Amino acid sequence: MKHTLSVLLQNKPGVLSRVTGLFSGRGFNIESLSVAETLDSSLSCLTLVTTGNDAIVEQITKQLHKLIDVIKVTDISEGEYVEREMALIRVKAENTTRAEVLRVIDIFRGKVIDVSPKSYAVEVTGSASKIQAVIDILRPIGIKEIVRTGTIAMARAPKK
Amino acid sequence: MGKIKGSEAIIQCLLEEGVKTIFGFPGGAVIDLYDDLMDSEVKHVLVRHEQGAVHAADGLARVTGDVGVALLTSGPGATNGVTAIATAYMDSIPMVILTGQVPTPLIGNDAFQEVDIVGITRPCTKHNYLVSKAEDLVPTLREAFHIARTGRPGPVLIDLPKDVVASMVEFDEKKPIRMQNYQPTYEPHMGQVEKACKEILKAKQPVLYVGGGVILSNSNEELTTLARKLNIPVTMTLMGLGGFPGGDPLSMGMLGMHGSYTANMAVAKSDLLIAVGARFDDRVTGRIDAFAPHAKIIHIDIDPTSISKNVTVDIPIVADCKHALTAMNSWLASCGENLEEVGATHSAWIETIAEWTKKHPMAYLDEGETIKPQFVIEKLDELTGGDAIITTEVGQNQMWAAQFYKFNKPRRLVTSGGLGTMGYGLPAAIGAKMAFPDATVIDVAGDGSIQMNIQELATSRQYDCPVIICILNNNYLGMVRQWQELFYDKRYAATVMEVTPDFVALAEAYGAVGIRCDKTSEVEATIKQALEAVKKTTVVLDFRIAREEGVFPMVPAGKATTEMLLV
Numbered sequence: 001m002k003h004t005l006s007v008l009l010q011n012k013p014g015v016l017s018r019v020t021g022l023f024s025g026r027g028f029n030i031e032s033l034s035v036a037e038t039l040d041s042s043l044s045c046l047t048l049v050t051t052g053n054d055a056i057v058e059q060i061t062k063q064l065h066k067l068i069d070v071i072k073v074t075d076i077s078e079g080e081y082v083e084r085e086m087a088l089i090r091v092k093a094e095n096t097t098r099a100e101v102l103r104v105i106d107i108f109r110g111k112v113i114d115v116s117p118k119s120y121a122v123e124v125t126g127s128a129s130k131i132q133a134v135i136d137i138l139r140p141i142g143i144k145e146i147v148r149t150g151t152i153a154m155a156r157a158p159k160k
Numbered sequence: 161m162g163k164i165k166g167s168e169a170i171i172q173c174l175l176e177e178g179v180k181t182i183f184g185f186p187g188g189a190v191i192d193l194y195d196d197l198m199d200s201e202v203k204h205v206l207v208r209h210e211q212g213a214v215h216a217a218d219g220l221a222r223v224t225g226d227v228g229v230a231l232l233t234s235g236p237g238a239t240n241g242v243t244a245i246a247t248a249y250m251d252s253i254p255m256v257i258l259t260g261q262v263p264t265p266l267i268g269n270d271a272f273q274e275v276d277i278v279g280i281t282r283p284c285t286k287h288n289y290l291v292s293k294a295e296d297l298v299p300t301l302r303e304a305f306h307i308a309r310t311g312r313p314g315p316v317l318i319d320l321p322k323d324v325v326a327s328m329v330e331f332d333e334k335k336p337i338r339m340q341n342y343q344p345t346y347e348p349h350m351g352q353v354e355k356a357c358k359e360i361l362k363a364k365q366p367v368l369y370v371g372g373g374v375i376l377s378n379s380n381e382e383l384t385t386l387a388r389k390l391n392i393p394v395t396m397t398l399m400g401l402g403g404f405p406g407g408d409p410l411s412m413g414m415l416g417m418h419g420s421y422t423a424n425m426a427v428a429k430s431d432l433l434i435a436v437g438a439r440f441d442d443r444v445t446g447r448i449d450a451f452a453p454h455a456k457i458i459h460i461d462i463d464p465t466s467i468s469k470n471v472t473v474d475i476p477i478v479a480d481c482k483h484a485l486t487a488m489n490s491w492l493a494s495c496g497e498n499l500e501e502v503g504a505t506h507s508a509w510i511e512t513i514a515e516w517t518k519k520h521p522m523a524y525l526d527e528g529e530t531i532k533p534q535f536v537i538e539k540l541d542e543l544t545g546g547d548a549i550i551t552t553e554v555g556q557n558q559m560w561a562a563q564f565y566k567f568n569k570p571r572r573l574v575t576s577g578g579l580g581t582m583g584y585g586l587p588a589a590i591g592a593k594m595a596f597p598d599a600t601v602i603d604v605a606g607d608g609s610i611q612m613n614i615q616e617l618a619t620s621r622q623y624d625c626p627v628i629i630c631i632l633n634n635n636y637l638g639m640v641r642q643w644q645e646l647f648y649d650k651r652y653a654a655t656v657m658e659v660t661p662d663f664v665a666l667a668e669a670y671g672a673v674g675i676r677c678d679k680t681s682e683v684e685a686t687i688k689q690a691l692e693a694v695k696k697t698t699v700v701l702d703f704r705i706a707r708e709e710g711v712f713p714m715v716p717a718g719k720a721t722t723e724m725l726l727v
Binding site for chain 2: 066
């Protein structure tokens with residue numbers, strides 16, 4: 001089962017390596033990982049996607065919590081949440097395909113962020129499956145380069 | 161206090177934490193600190209290898225419960241300490257390791273004797289620090305001691321760049337440490353305590369399974385009260401030995417791979433297993449699905465990651481063992497049940513257990529004048545009144561010491577349990593003797609493992625720190641040889657020590673006393689002689705034991721703990 005963990009950390013050198021070292025040392029999976037400073041610049045927030053059964057995810061959560069520099073660990077996939085990834089895709093755009101690329105990007109509400117005579121670089125955000133869908137559509141046209149972020153996620157606010 | 165030199169501030173911090181003795185080895189990166197140490201009240205013990213420094217500090221920590229401190233230089237000094245740091249980490253020993261580092265402007269430049277020791281020790285310390293700014297020095301030291309000794313204890317490493325140590329720093333008064341991100345749970349959840357106690361009152365065949373947590377939290381008395389009040393038999397892990405008196409009729413000795421027949425059978429047949437400060441290690445459980453298959457499990461541990469890690473637990477209690485046991489004892493005392501009557505209902509169970517012990521006691525075959533190692537340990541136990549501090553190396557010597565010495569008090573067995581580090585016993589013995597100069601300290605060793613840190617004989621001589629090294633010499637790396645005998649067609653690959661030093665001559669070369677013994681009838685006199693001689697100097701005993709003696713009972717790896725090979 002896929003789990004998305006949100007981990008609040010001290011924003012200090014070496015902290016990320018404590019987290020990744022824990023995963024490699026104990027044989028846990030990291031599917032994706034994304035980290036940046038929070039509003040409070042002394043803290044950073046790490047979103048980590050992992051897989052495992054309940055017992056493994058419980059161990060992961062506890063082991064993360066045991067790290068001195070970890071402040072809070074939340075398995076946000078336990079409740080309602082929103083998640084996003086971003087991809088930057090450089091796709092071939094020649095006379096015959098330039099219009100089609102723009103149409104596809106429009107459908108997926110992407111943006112062109114760099115233009116050259118033979119290619120467009122486009123930006124797409126969305127869930128992992130949406131990003132995958134864009135890639136699948138653009139692949140036959142010719143993807144020259146692709147860069148993806150890990151997932152970032154946030155729990156939904158209570159409905160009341 | 162105003163500004164003082166970084167190195168002085170470090171020493172002030174050590175004094176503030178009650179540190180009297182540290183162990184170390186100097187080098188370029190820590191020379192400033194050594195210069196100030198020379199005039200300070202902190203006693204420094206110069207070892208002969210950095211691994212020895214950290215093991216010695218670890219030995220001191222285990223016998224006292226205080227934080228052990230080691231001081232190593234940068235680069236190879238620090239890396240030489242890594243095995244010993246990992247040893248302390250696996251056994252949750254409170255320690256602070258100070259390592260020198262190249263000056264901050266040189267970090268990352270592959271400077272002379274530079275190594276990323278914080279990176280290297282990240283997975284084998286409870287926490288570690290690189291102090292990159294002078295103003296962080298004092299707060300870091302204080303926080304390190306706090307982390308090392310609280311919660312589940314462990315080693316904390318502080319890497320000290322040379323320029324930081326040489327700079328002037330503010331030394332403020334110490335304030336209570338509060339960390340937003342580190343707050344171990346000491347008090348048990350009372351609902352869980354109640355649930356656990358109710359199960360205990362219901363159980364027909366309960367077993368207390370006691371680990372090192374009981375020793376670390378000094379809760380042996382609370383545990384003993386619980387066991388005796390309710391007539392519950394007790395088994396201990398290697399790290400838990402001494403947590404309950406080994407000579408008590410309720411003690412079943414050690415469990416697991418080399419545990420007693422009784423202890424392993426009792427766990428297998430129990431209907432309630434009360435795990436206190438133990439972590440269900442593979443050497444204890446054997447085949448995991450066959451471990452305590454009929455039992456409900458209560459697990460008390462201060463570390464939430466220990467709970468349901470290997471075995472699913474029915475009633476977890478995250479708390480310090482002392483607090484949890486105290487809460488349980490008082491709940492039981494005021495629950496209205498007559499505890500004596502409850503205890504009496506276990507008498508059939510106690511009888512069954514006695515039958516097992518009668519059928520398969522801890523035993524060995526007598527071979528006349530050929531010395532049996534178990535006999536040597538029994539004699540050590542007898543002649544020291546079971547009250548010596550026993551350190552061990554790792555392997556057969558360690559298991560025989562655990563099986564045949566009756567540890568009636570906590571902090572008397574000092575052994576590398578989790579990591580199984582050969583070469584641990586001698587430096588640990590020196591650390592223990594430094595802490596308790598009047599105690600009899602004996603390192604039970606093998607001829608293989610003693611050679612891993614034998615250079616520390618010089619340390620014991622230099623500091624007038626006499627210990628007995630009791631070598632059970634079989635010219636083999638005996639534990640691996642035993643596996644090869646049993647599971648590898650007696651193909652003794654790399655376990656025959658074709659060249660072994662003359663340990664008597666070696667002892668003498670270090671100015672210690674060496675005594676050889678090769679007859680059973682002379683064992684007692686030899687030990688007596690050693691106990692006399694150790695009042696003045698270190699003694700090396702070279703017992704030539706039955707070469708192919710094995711450690712039994714033995715649960716072969718991957719088997720259920722009831723599938724024991726017996727004597």
